[in-house]
Amino acid sequence: MGFLSMLGVGNALPKVRQEPRLSASSGDVNPADSFQAGGPWHEFSLGGPSRSGVMVNERTTLSLPAVMQAVRILSGVFAMVPLHYCSHDNGGTHRLLNDPLYGLMNGRPNDAQSRYAFREILMSDILMAGNFYAYVSRDRFMRPVALTRLDPFAVQAYQSFDQATGQTMFYDATLPDGTSQRFPSRDIWAVTGMSRNGLQGLNPIAYMREAFGESIATATYVQNYWRNNGTPPVVLSADKKVEPDVRAAIKADWKAVVAGVHNAGEPVVLGQGLKADYMPINNKDGQLVETRTMQVLDIARAWGVPPHLIFELSKATFGNIEQQSLEFVIYHLGPHFARVADSATHAFAAYGCLFSHDPSDLVKGGFLDRAQGISALRNAGVVSTDEARSNFNLNPVGDDTGQQRWQPVNMGIAGQPAPAQPPGA
Incomplete structure (x- = not known):
């Protein structure tokens, strides 16, 4: 190409x-x-x-x-x-x-x-x-x-x-x-x-x-x-035959009087033997x-x-x-x-x-769960004090103390002899 x-x-x-x-x-x-x-x-x-x-x-x-x-x-x-x-x-x-x-x-x-x-x-x-x-x-x-x-x-x-x-x-x-x-x-x-x-x-x-x-x-x-x-549909019925043009006029009159938001509660007077049956919804x-x-x-x-x-x-x-x-x-x-x-x-x-x-x-979960998890990391020497404090949006300690990591005294590096205990320990 x-x-x-x-x-x-x-x-x-x-x-x-x-x-x-x-x-x-x-x-x-x-x-x-x-x-x-x-x-x-x-x-x-x-x-x-x-x-x-x-x-x-x-x-x-x-x-x-x-x-x-x-x-x-x-x-x-x-x-x-x-x-x-x-x-x-x-x-x-x-x-x-x-x-x-x-x-x-x-x-x-x-x-x-x-x-x-x-x-x-x-x-x-x-x-x-x-x-x-x-x-x-x-x-x-x-x-x-x-x-x-x-x-x-x-x-x-x-x-x-x-x-x-x-x-x-x-x-x-x-x-x-x-x-x-x-x-x-x-x-x-x-x-x-x-x-x-x-x-x-x-x-x-x-x-x-x-x-x-x-x-x-x-x-x-x-x-x-x-x-x-919320007005349900209505059926207007009569016992006698109603011509198409009369039905159209009745329908128009009904819509003019009843239909619409502002006319829903208006009373209606029916003539010519008409009967209104509301269709339930x-x-x-x-x-x-x-x-x-x-x-x-x-x-x-x-x-x-x-x-x-x-x-x-x-x-x-x-x-x-x-x-x-x-x-x-x-x-x-x-x-x-x-x-x-x-x-x-x-x-x-x-x-x-x-x-x-x-x-x-x-x-992060709830406060207690976060605190317990960060405490476990701190005690295991995974994070420092400043790193732990940052999880709660707290300022650093401000000296070398905050950067130090703890080391559990009952643990050591795998394959190496345990460090000597100081006198009186």
């Missing part, structure tokens, strides 16, 4: 098989209904309503409280955890606190966003769109100095393949200033969610559109029911509450969130809440930590270095 062809001049690069995408504004041209800016690479292939008859997009999906809480808890907790830049050698793993890459991920990713805000939108894009993209600004030595988040629906991934060098990725992207062009992979940091081709993440809203459509349709039904003051027999509960559980499954974290507490016992919190970090956030850290390592890390999340603050 020639150099000009790789830059997109001449024959187009073979396109990555596109996983189904759902535009945040597909099927609705009102900009107020879209949270994404879009761009010339935007596709609307999955626009249209779900089988339940409601529109499913980013706006309507986030209108569900369970969805909002699921995205908020995952992205918020993920943003709390620091992403360390470390070197790894035979001596262990060492944090490179003075390296510019450490500051890029833990200080200022750009001039517009804090570290927390940048990480929160990173995880939100993965959860809502399946992919996160950021433009990498570099200095004259080609070192990354800023990361600017891009609209995930305004980026299109392409690949080229060479038998000698393997796959190479390119991205057609629209930048925040409105310019669009093709960028090599070094200029675009791409973090993909769960994927079937390893190149593009699957869009959860697109693939689970029908499940979300059911929840939205159920919420719409409840809203319409209460909008009518039994939400218990219709299992409306059970249906909404199951829909909340489906939303929890969609993003891998324990139900109690989105306030579905019907079966919660709280007997092992600490263990559940630990499982949340390991099984639910753990894959996201690994995905982002490995992507950052692949894109930016030098040879022998890596990025790694440190979720230790999330698994």
Whole structure:
């Protein structure tokens, strides 16, 4: 493949098989209904309503409280955890606190966003769109100095393949200033969610559109029911035949007098032998509450969130809440930590270095458990006094005493004779 062809001049690069995408504004041209800016690479292939008859997009999906809480808890907790830049050698793993890459991920990713805000939108894009993209600004030595988040629906991934060098990725992207062009992979940091081709993440809203459509349709039904003051449907009947034009007039009169929020309590005087029979609505027999509960559980499954974290507490016992919190970090956030850290390592890390999340603050447990664990480490000589105090955000002792480690007197180095005891010991 020639150099000009790789830059997109001449024959187009073979396109990555596109996983189904759902535009945040597909099927609705009102900009107020879209949270994404879009761009010339935007596709609307999955626009249209779900089988339940409601529109499913980013706006309507986030209108569900369970969805909002699921995205908020995952992205918020993920943003709390620091992403360390470390070197790894035979001596262990060492944090490179003075390296510019450490500051890029833990200080200022750009001039517009804090570290927390940048990480929160990173995880939100993965959860809502399946992919996160950021433009990498570099200095004259080609070192990354800023990361600017891009609209995930305004980026299109392409690949080229060479038998000698393997796959190479390119991205057609629209930048925040409105310019669009093709960028090599070094200029675009791409973090993909769960994927079937390893190149593009699957869009959860697109693939689970029908499940979300059911929840939205159920919420719409409840809203319409209460909008009518909970008044059930009515049937007007008469013993004698009523002509069609008369039936239409009676229906119009009934709607004018009774229908609507402000008229639901108005009295009605029926003539011509008419009789009103209200059709009973039994939400218990219709299992409306059970249906909404199951829909909340489906939303929890969609993003891998324990139900109690989105306030579905019907079966919660709280007997092992600490263990559940630990499982949340390991099984639910753990894959996201690994995905982002490995992507950052692949894109930016030098040879022998890596990025790694440190979720230790999330698994500290209660005060007594922490105190007992740190005391055991202190007594075993694993940590010093200052290191133990740092776990409780306490200042160092301030002299060499705080840096000393204890050594249990009843232990020694394996294979060596025990040290002589001092007189009187």
